[in-house]
Amino acid sequence: MALLLATAVLAMTATACGNDNSNGKAASESGSTASPAASSATPAKEKTKVKFWYLWGGVEGENVEKLIAEFNASQDLYVVEGLSVPDVQKVVVGISSGDGPDVTDNFSNNTASYATKGMLEPLDDYIAKSGFDTSDFVPAALEGGKYDGKQYALPINVNFNLLFYNKKMFADAGITEVPKTSDELLAAAKKLTKVNADKSLEVLGFPDFPFVYYTTGMSMAFGGSFISEDGKTLTPDNAGTIEAIKTIQDYRNEFGVDNILKFNSSAKYLDATDPFILGKQAIRIDGPWFGNTVKNVLQKDIDYGVAPLPGPAGHPELAGGGEVSSSTFFIPSNAKNKDGAWAFLSWLMAKENMIKFNDMFANLPARTSAYDDPSLQDIPDFQTFAEAAKNPNLKSFPAFEGQSEYNKIINDEFELAAGGKQSAEDAVKHMKEKSANLLK
Amino acid sequence: MKKNLTGLAFASPWIVGFLVFTLYPLGASFYYGLTDFNVFQSPKFVGLDNYSELMRDDLFWKSVRNTLYLTVISTPVNLIFSLLMALLLNRRIRGLSWYRTVYYIPTIIPLAATSLLWMWIMNAQYGLLNAMLGRLGLPQPNWLADPALTKASLVLMGLWGVGNIIIIFLASLQEVPRSLYESASIDGAGAFRSFLNITLPTISPIILFQLIMQVINNLQYFTQAYFIVSSTNLNAGTSGGPENSMLMYAMYLYHNAFQYFKMGKASAMAWILFVIAGAITWLIFRSSKRWVSYGGGD
Numbered sequence: 001m002a003l004l005l006a007t008a009v010l011a012m013t014a015t016a017c018g019n020d021n022s023n024g025k026a027a028s029e030s031g032s033t034a035s036p037a038a039s040s041a042t043p044a045k046e047k048t049k050v051k052f053w054y055l056w057g058g059v060e061g062e063n064v065e066k067l068i069a070e071f072n073a074s075q076d077l078y079v080v081e082g083l084s085v086p087d088v089q090k091v092v093v094g095i096s097s098g099d100g101p102d103v104t105d106n107f108s109n110n111t112a113s114y115a116t117k118g119m120l121e122p123l124d125d126y127i128a129k130s131g132f133d134t135s136d137f138v139p140a141a142l143e144g145g146k147y148d149g150k151q152y153a154l155p156i157n158v159n160f161n162l163l164f165y166n167k168k169m170f171a172d173a174g175i176t177e178v179p180k181t182s183d184e185l186l187a188a189a190k191k192l193t194k195v196n197a198d199k200s201l202e203v204l205g206f207p208d209f210p211f212v213y214y215t216t217g218m219s220m221a222f223g224g225s226f227i228s229e230d231g232k233t234l235t236p237d238n239a240g241t242i243e244a245i246k247t248i249q250d251y252r253n254e255f256g257v258d259n260i261l262k263f264n265s266s267a268k269y270l271d272a273t274d275p276f277i278l279g280k281q282a283i284r285i286d287g288p289w290f291g292n293t294v295k296n297v298l299q300k301d302i303d304y305g306v307a308p309l310p311g312p313a314g315h316p317e318l319a320g321g322g323e324v325s326s327s328t329f330f331i332p333s334n335a336k337n338k339d340g341a342w343a344f345l346s347w348l349m350a351k352e353n354m355i356k357f358n359d360m361f362a363n364l365p366a367r368t369s370a371y372d373d374p375s376l377q378d379i380p381d382f383q384t385f386a387e388a389a390k391n392p393n394l395k396s397f398p399a400f401e402g403q404s405e406y407n408k409i410i411n412d413e414f415e416l417a418a419g420g421k422q423s424a425e426d427a428v429k430h431m432k433e434k435s436a437n438l439l440k
Numbered sequence: 441m442k443k444n445l446t447g448l449a450f451a452s453p454w455i456v457g458f459l460v461f462t463l464y465p466l467g468a469s470f471y472y473g474l475t476d477f478n479v480f481q482s483p484k485f486v487g488l489d490n491y492s493e494l495m496r497d498d499l500f501w502k503s504v505r506n507t508l509y510l511t512v513i514s515t516p517v518n519l520i521f522s523l524l525m526a527l528l529l530n531r532r533i534r535g536l537s538w539y540r541t542v543y544y545i546p547t548i549i550p551l552a553a554t555s556l557l558w559m560w561i562m563n564a565q566y567g568l569l570n571a572m573l574g575r576l577g578l579p580q581p582n583w584l585a586d587p588a589l590t591k592a593s594l595v596l597m598g599l600w601g602v603g604n605i606i607i608i609f610l611a612s613l614q615e616v617p618r619s620l621y622e623s624a625s626i627d628g629a630g631a632f633r634s635f636l637n638i639t640l641p642t643i644s645p646i647i648l649f650q651l652i653m654q655v656i657n658n659l660q661y662f663t664q665a666y667f668i669v670s671s672t673n674l675n676a677g678t679s680g681g682p683e684n685s686m687l688m689y690a691m692y693l694y695h696n697a698f699q700y701f702k703m704g705k706a707s708a709m710a711w712i713l714f715v716i717a718g719a720i721t722w723l724i725f726r727s728s729k730r731w732v733s734y735g736g737g738d
Contacts (some may be wrong), residue, residue: 089698096479117480117701200565212674258582261682265585266565269674273566405700408678415683419587434498 047079050340053094053101057086063360070356071347078340095119095332103341108144108155108326109407112399115147121331122150126342132349136369138389140324144396154349155326157363158389161217161285162322162381163310167303169203169282178305181313182222182247185283189251192282199256201263204275206251207285209264215414216323216407217285218244220395221309223318226410227398234398234439236410236431243312245417245424257420270298277302285309291380292362306384308391321393326366364389402438409434473707483704490708500709502684503692506591510688511658514595518654519647522602526609527635540610547603555667558597559584584668587685594664594686605650612646613639644732652721659717662690689713 054064061084068082083101085091088110094100096119106114114120123145127134134142134151138158145153165178173192179185185206192205207214216226224240227233252260267273270293275281277300284290294300311319329348331341347353355373358365362379364386370376371386388394397403410431417427448455473490475483494500529540546554561568562583570580583593620638629637640647665686673679678699680687689709697706 092479092698092701113701117478119480210674258586261585262564262582265582265672265682266563266567268672404678411679412684419683421683 047075047077048337048340050078050080050103050337050344051083051101052080052341052344053083053085053091053104055084055086055088055091055105057084060361061086063357066360067348067353067357070353071344074347075343078337078343080340080344092119095334098334100332100334102335102337103329103331103345105156105327105329106153108141108153108328109397109399109403111145111153111328111330112147112403113401114330115150115152116401118333120152121333121335121338122152123154123331123342123345124151126346127151130342130346132346136351136367138324138366138368140394140396141326141366144324144326144399145328145330147399153328153330154345155328155366156349156354157288157327157358157361158324158366159287159326159363160322160324160385160389160394161213161287161309162385162388163207163307164276164284164286164290164304165307166276166279166282167305169279170305173282178307179283179310180308180319181310182243183313185310186247186250189283190254193255195255195259199259201255201259202280204260204263204281205283206248207281207283208248208251208260209267209275209281209284210269211264211415211418212411213285214244214248215411216397218247218309219410220323221311221321223312223315223321223393225395226406231398232439234406234432234435236406236413236435237428240312241410241414241428241431242424245414245427248418249420249424252418252420257418261419276304288364288379288381288385289362295380296362306381308388311393318393320388320391321395324394324396327363400439402435402440406435406438409438469707469710472704473711475704477703477707478701479703480701486704490705491712493705494708494712499680499684499687499692502680503687503689506685506687507659507661507689510591510594510661511655513591514598514658515651515654517595518598518602518605519650521599522605522650523609523647525602525606526613529606529610530613543606544603546600551601551663552667554597554601555664556671558593558600558664559668559671562593562597584672585682587681587683590681590685594661597664605654608646608650609643612643616642641733642735645734648724648728648732652724655720655724656717659713659720660690661688662694666691666694 052068054061056064064084065082068080072079085094085101085104088106091100091104091106095104111120126132134154137155141155141158142151145151145155163178169192170176170178170188173188175188175191177184179188189206192203193201194203194205196202207218219226219238219241222240222243224238224244226236226238226241228235263275267275270277270290272278276284276286277294277298279302291304291306294302294304308320309322311321329345331338331345335341348357351367351370354365354367355370355375357363358370359375359379364382365371365376368386368389371383371389376382397407400406413422413427413431413434416422417424422430472483474485474487476486476489477483525543529536529543533539549557560566562570564570564580564582564585567583569583573580581589583589616639620642621634624634624638665681665688669679669681669686669691673681678695680691690713693706693709693713696702696709
């Protein structure tokens with residue numbers, strides 16, 4: 001009896017504990033609406049804290065801290081406390097417990113998923129109230145912070161890939177023109193590939209590594225779109241995806257899937273075994289950071305050129321396309337110091353600070369008005385990317401709650417097809433079937 | 441009554457710990473398994489939807505197949521290999537303690553470091569293993585990139601870290617009464633005969649224990665596969681390795697919980713795994729009556 005009683009009491013305390021947690025969360029949420037009001041009512045008395053968690057670590061983290069220090073020096077209302085949390089899950093769990101950051105960074109491909117969960121504070125009112133100017137943002141990048149018509153996050157940079165090619169290898173193979181269509185890409189890649197006596201690859205001629213840059217990126221470069229114009233139907237069965245699959249299948253058939261997989265799996269991206277950096281890859285799809293990594297970080301002397309990704313044959317109006325994404329910053333909906341968070345966020349997103357940020361990270365700023373700034377010109381290939389960023393054919397991956405599942409389905413079926421396990425037509429059919437219920 | 445209370449008071453740290461940290465989360469996860477829950481919004485009751493969604497989910501079945509494959513291959517391989525090693529380490533040879541230490545050392549190394557090391561050993565073009573195979577004129581397989589081989593590679597990797605199993609076998613081997621071997625040898629039994637009729641029956645309870653632990657560990661296989669996949673794939677978040685061949689059950693559970701924020705689906709997966717592990721353990725226990733001997737009796 002006593003045991004029963006004791007267990008019952010303990011069970012109650014346990015459930016009380018459980019309730020306590022959720023109460024705590026609710027309290028902190030209501031507290032969050034109260035505190036900014038309080039802080040704005042009593043200005044200059046004491047600086048209020050703004051918790052800023054960022055995903056960068058190491059040297060990049062130190063760079064972020066420099067910017068934080070600069071912001072704090074300029075402030076008499078707020079003081080930002082930076083914390084490097086290089087693990088997205090930790091940030092998410094922190095926010096869900098109500099004890100997370102006031103402002104943090106993420107990626108544009110998570111905006112929709114986070115927004116539908118009520119995790120993000122809409123920024124439209126803050127933007128309107130403070131007269132924050134977004135007119136010079138790259139439209140696709142700004143779009144990456146939007147969901148359902150609201151601006152939930154702001155992009156600090158623009159990421160998309162261009163074609164990097166080894167000039168010496170091109171000259172040696174007698175190729176004078178950079179490939180502009182899938183046919184030209186295939187023809188050049190076959191000429192550029194070098195095979196060892198045992199059929200293993202000495203030089204990879206095709207942008208097969210890193211594979212994930214090829215799948216959705218080349219599908220979009222070949223004019224494909226993964227969602228219908230009206231945003232109501234997922235269209236993985238587009239002509240661009242089929243063309244991207246067929247092109248890689250053709251290349252892999254010529255040299256053997258196993259040989260290419262062996263080559264790819266032995267290589268590590270931006271590492272000592274990266275084939276482009278070793279001079280063993282002739283054509284590479286990569287982003288604005290690539291040149292800086294090769295030349296300044298790894299200090300390799302490779303004579304390479306940069307060009308737009310090949311487009312679909314016979315459609316010059318679709319040339320220069322590809323997939324755009326961004327690093328974004330947002331304010332969690334349960335942040336305790338939202339005004340402070342916006343003060344820091346809008347400071348960081350102002351043109352001169354965005355330039356400082358991108359100069360440190362060798363990235364392309366999200367504001368096109370920054371592209372002439374002298375301090376950015378010494379970033380390798382900066383102007384090439386700046387020019388390419390203006391191309392209207394750059395598109396984002398469709399933004400909706402299930403987009404990471406959608407992306408996974410596309411990549412999985414693409415991989416099977418590229419590995420010779422199914423035809424391009426079957427691959428897109430399977431993508432279509434498996435993603436049928438994702439868009440609710 | 442008072443005695444009971446005093447007893448309870450002494451046991452209360454455990455009771456509280458059990459209720460708060462085991463029973464409550466257990467119950468909560470069962471409840472969440474019946475809800476649509478994304479950590480941020482409050483859970484919405486959906487009945488058995490998560491379970492029926494899983495039944496229709498190709499990746500779920502893929503992860504089940506991968507995990508069962510690994511469990512069925514890896515468990516006996518690990519146990520037999522460890523027992524053989526323990527038998528060797530139980531012999532009176534020079535430098536015995538040195539050998540024992542050497543075979544135990546890999547167990548101390550963090551799994552992430554072990555995985556990284558083996559990724560280099562198994563690297564298809566620059567790896568030690570293929571270099572050796574190449575020198576012997578043997579084929580050089582694509583260990584970690586060929587979907588047909590990735591799980592076999594994990595099994596091979598696993599053999600390196602069986603120090604714990606070896607130690608327990610070794611301890612049990614030393615418990616076998618020497619007198620039994622002596623009388624067997626007087627009766628004319630050879631080494632193999634003694635092993636079959638004395639060693640195996642005597643250590644069979646330990647084999648049972650190790651078998652169950654191995655099965656449970658393999659069903660929860662996560663770290664090495666996750667580490668290898670995430671350090672070879674730029675798209676690491678939701679990748680399951682080449683053609684999802686390394687998508688283990690626990691990994692897919694993790695993806696659902698922390699990549700897709702489908703806590704309900706992840707909780708349902710946890711309960712399915714719990715039931716599967718329970719059923720397998722029960723089957724092993726039932727069969728053990730036939731092959732495990734606890735000495736004495738008849």
